[in-house]
Amino acid sequence: MELIDKISESLQKGEQEETARYTGEAIEQAVPVRQILDDGLIAGMTVVGQKFKNHDIFLPDVLMAAKAMYAGMDLLKPLMIKEDIPSRGKVVLGTVRGDLHDIGKNLVAIMLKGAGYEIIDLGNDVPAEKFVDTAMAEKAPIVGLSALLTTTMPVMKQVVDLIRKRGLTDTISVIIGGAPVSDKYAREIGADMYSFDGVNAVECVEKLMRKG
Amino acid sequence: MQSLLDRIRHGDIIVADGAMGTMLFRHGLPTDQCPESYNLSHPEILTSIASEYLNAGAEIIQTNTFGGSPLKLDKYDLDQQTEEINRRAVEIVRAVVDDRAYVSGSVGPSGRILIPYGETAPERIYESAQRQARALIEAGVDLICVETMTDITEATLNIKAIKSLSPDIPVMATMTFDRTPRGFFTMMGVTIEKAAQELEKAGAEIIGSNCGYGIEMMIKIALEFRAHTQRPLIIQANAGLPEIEDGQPVYKETPEFMAEKGRELVAAGVSIIGGCCGTTPEHIAAIRRMVDSLATDQ
Numbered sequence: 001m002e003l004i005d006k007i008s009e010s011l012q013k014g015e016q017e018e019t020a021r022y023t024g025e026a027i028e029q030a031v032p033v034r035q036i037l038d039d040g041l042i043a044g045m046t047v048v049g050q051k052f053k054n055h056d057i058f059l060p061d062v063l064m065a066a067k068a069m070y071a072g073m074d075l076l077k078p079l080m081i082k083e084d085i086p087s088r089g090k091v092v093l094g095t096v097r098g099d100l101h102d103i104g105k106n107l108v109a110i111m112l113k114g115a116g117y118e119i120i121d122l123g124n125d126v127p128a129e130k131f132v133d134t135a136m137a138e139k140a141p142i143v144g145l146s147a148l149l150t151t152t153m154p155v156m157k158q159v160v161d162l163i164r165k166r167g168l169t170d171t172i173s174v175i176i177g178g179a180p181v182s183d184k185y186a187r188e189i190g191a192d193m194y195s196f197d198g199v200n201a202v203e204c205v206e207k208l209m210r211k212g
Numbered sequence: 213m214q215s216l217l218d219r220i221r222h223g224d225i226i227v228a229d230g231a232m233g234t235m236l237f238r239h240g241l242p243t244d245q246c247p248e249s250y251n252l253s254h255p256e257i258l259t260s261i262a263s264e265y266l267n268a269g270a271e272i273i274q275t276n277t278f279g280g281s282p283l284k285l286d287k288y289d290l291d292q293q294t295e296e297i298n299r300r301a302v303e304i305v306r307a308v309v310d311d312r313a314y315v316s317g318s319v320g321p322s323g324r325i326l327i328p329y330g331e332t333a334p335e336r337i338y339e340s341a342q343r344q345a346r347a348l349i350e351a352g353v354d355l356i357c358v359e360t361m362t363d364i365t366e367a368t369l370n371i372k373a374i375k376s377l378s379p380d381i382p383v384m385a386t387m388t389f390d391r392t393p394r395g396f397f398t399m400m401g402v403t404i405e406k407a408a409q410e411l412e413k414a415g416a417e418i419i420g421s422n423c424g425y426g427i428e429m430m431i432k433i434a435l436e437f438r439a440h441t442q443r444p445l446i447i448q449a450n451a452g453l454p455e456i457e458d459g460q461p462v463y464k465e466t467p468e469f470m471a472e473k474g475r476e477l478v479a480a481g482v483s484i485i486g487g488c489c490g491t492t493p494e495h496i497a498a499i500r501r502m503v504d505s506l507a508t509d510q
Contacts, residue, residue, distance in 0.1 A: 055392035060400025063329040098244040100323070102288050103399075150454065150461040151237075151244070185456055 004031065007040030007072060012047055014064025016071040023072040033079045037116065041072045045114025049199040059107070062198075066110040072132055073113070088117035088149035089209050092131060094122035096155035100147035102180055104198075108144060111198035112205060128158035135172050144201065145191075147178040156181070157189040164190070173208045177201065213311040216272070216355060217382055217417060220444045220483045223389070224315035225503045228272035228448065228486025229265035232318070232498045234463075235260070236276075238492070246269025246288035251300040253430040258301070259334030262308040268493035269500030272486065273311045274357060275301035277348065278320035283332075283340040287323065295347045306360040316349035316384070317356040319370055326365055337366055341373035348373075351472035355382040358416070358493045359448075360423050360488075362388055362398040364407060368414035375415045384446050385416035388424045389433055396433060404433065408440035420445045426452035426465050427473040444483040474499050478506060 001009070003026050010018035019041075048065040051057045074200045079085075091112055095105045102124045109119045120138055123129060129142045145156045156176050163172050173192040176185070186194035192208060195201040219226065236247055239257045251258060262273050280298050282291040290297065298317070303437050305315045311369035322340060348356060361367035364387075371383050387407045389396040396404050404421075411419045419441060421433045430449040437445050449472060451463035476484050485503070487495050 055394050055397065058397060059399055060329040060401060063325065067328075103325075150456065153456075180454060180456060181460060182456060 001189075003029065004035065004039045004134075006048070007036065008044035009020035009042060011044030011072065014061060014068050016068045019037060019068040020071040020075060021056045021073050027075060027079065031200055033076055033083055033085055035076055036072075037076055037080075037085075039053045039075070039093045041069050042116050045069055045111070049111050049114065049202070053197065053199045059103070062107065062110060066114070067112075069114055081142060088116040089142070089205070090120060090138055091142045091144055092120045092122065092135045092138065092140045093144040093146070093206060094126035094131060095146045095148075096152050096159070096208045097125055097127045098155065099147050099149050099152040100124050100192045102146075104148065105144075105146035107198040108146065108177065108195070108201045111202050112144075115205075116179075117205060128162050131159050132162050132166065132168070132172070136168070141171065142173050142205055144175045144177070144205075147176075147181060153180060154184065156185075156191065173211075175201065175204050175208070213314075215382075216314050217444075221336075225478055225482075226271050226504055227269055227315070227482045227496060228446070228484050229268075229270040229294070230487030230491030230493065231309045231489050232261070232274060232276055232278065233489055235264070236419070239464055244497070246278060246279065246285065248278070248285065248287070248297050248301070248311070248329065248447075249290060249481050251276055251297050251304065253295070255300065255304050258304045259308055262305045264493040265496055266282060266313055268497040269504075270485065270486070270496050272355075273305050273309050273313045274316045275305050275348070275353065276318070276320040276345070277301045277425075278318045278359070280347075281319065281322055281344040283322040283324055283336065283339045290326040291355050294343055298344055298347035299351040302348060302353050302421050306352060311435075314354040314480055317345070317353040319344060319348075319358045319374075320360050321362065321366060325365060328400070332409050334369055337369045338373050341370040342377060343376040349378050349381060355384060357384040357386070359384075359445075361385070362402070363400045364398075364402045364410045367407075368410055369472065371411065371414040371416050375393055379415075382418065383416045384418040384420070385411045386420045386446060386448065387411075389421055390424065391392055391429060404436040405440045408437055408443075412441055412443055414429055416443070418444045418446050418484065420447050420482070422446075422448035422486075423450060426450055427470050431473065431476045431480060432481050434477055435456065438481045445481060446484035446486070447477050447482050448486040449491075450487045451489045451492075451495060454490065461490070465490070467492075467495040470495050471498035471502040475506070478503070
């Protein structure tokens with residue numbers, strides 16, 4: 001098996017040490033960083049995402065794969081900075097104010113990182129201003145909002161309204177998600193997109209990035 | 213009062229209560245606070261909820277302690293008050309029901325993910341579970357319900373922690389399943405067969421499922437449990453899947469619908485029927501009437 005495929009395979013199995021070792025070997029053999037990232041780590045994570053979507057694997061398997069991905073990423077990051085290889089784009093993520101549930105949001109973060117995006121994770125219980133302030137400061141074109149509680153969903157509207165108020169509608173797009181959230185709700189509050197899971201979040205971000 | 217397990221052995225169908233969160237909301241409590249903190253700040257509302265469920269005919273009334281483990285309370289910086297919060301919850305329900313119903317100590321997930329998938333060591337879950345269970349048992353619960361679990365290890369750690377304090381206190385343990393094209397799995401990938409085996413092995417006297425779906429899906433879940441265990445079963449269905457109307461969740465399954473479908477739960481061999489999200493005293497009253505009518509039919 002090609003070294004690059006070994007990276008992808010070990011990532012899919014959630015083997016952190018192996019993923020790091022093969023990534024290290026690829027770096028030593030001067031495989032281009034972009035290729036290690038795209039055909040190794042991102043390719044592996046894409047398979048994991050698809051299997052998760054099809055219910056062939058479950059959250060624990062995704063979390064283990066994510067740890068393996070981070071083990072590989074840690075080795076690649078310094079080289080990406082040195083060689084000035086840009087990420088595919090920045091996304092600000094968080095669970096909205098009043099909501100402490102972060103499993104869904106974390107899953108979205110994993111899938112987006114696994115697709116090569118840079119994630120600024122604000123955690124949970126995040127006020128509307130912080131989403132917008134961070135997106136402005138980081139020049140991130142997309143914010144992703146998560147809510148599990150029906151009672152915290154109105155904070156999503158606050159974020160959309162704040163972006164509008166600051167005249168940033170053309171520079172910052174909003175994706176919302178979470179168990180009680182729907183496409184209809186996204187349209188109601190004027191969010192750009194609704195994402196129903198982590199894999200779909202990647203598709204949404206890709207769509208918005210192309211548009212932008 | 214005859215013990216719950218004796219009554220189940222005797223073939224009685226026991227009606228449990230319905231949702232707590234839905235009722236707190238109905239009583240107008242703000243939802244950006246820790247729901248368990250209301251045990252200290254709004255005991256009168258919890259008294260009222262317990263009374264409503266008792267009057268509806270529930271024989272198992274749960275305490276407002278779903279998030280009452282120190283690990284969960286820690287998210288609100290309330291872990292220092294674990295003992296007080298849990299003790300008050302039991303006292304409030306006991307004062308309402310006396311010996312007219314069983315007081316069940318509710319224990320929900322910690323919200324943490326265990327090593328190696330997450331960062332939480334099993335010992336921390338076990339200690340957290342023990343601390344909450346000790347407070348519940350000392351305050352005099354009749355049983356403890358470990359519920360809405362998705363990780364089998366966390367569920368069994370909770371059961372073992374309770375049993376380590378009191379081998380005799382009955383434990384109900386329920387998990388929440390999603391339907392996939394490949395069958396039912398919890399979020400963490402646990403099948404019903406695996407849940408039945410492991411919950412039983414850990415020492416839960418009563419096992420089953422709560423939350424996730426409305427009652428029709430729960431009938432399928434009950435039948436699958438029945439195929440894998442001889443233990444008494446408990447089912448607490450949601451009043452359907454929530455739909456959002458004007459920013460508020462609306463659960464559409466009516467009391468009559470749930471009660472009628474509840475007959476199929478009885479036929480599937482379920483011993484305890486209650487409700488989860490979206491169910492109200494009206495749902496429980498309808499289920500009560502259905503169960504009573506079964507007794508008369510015999």
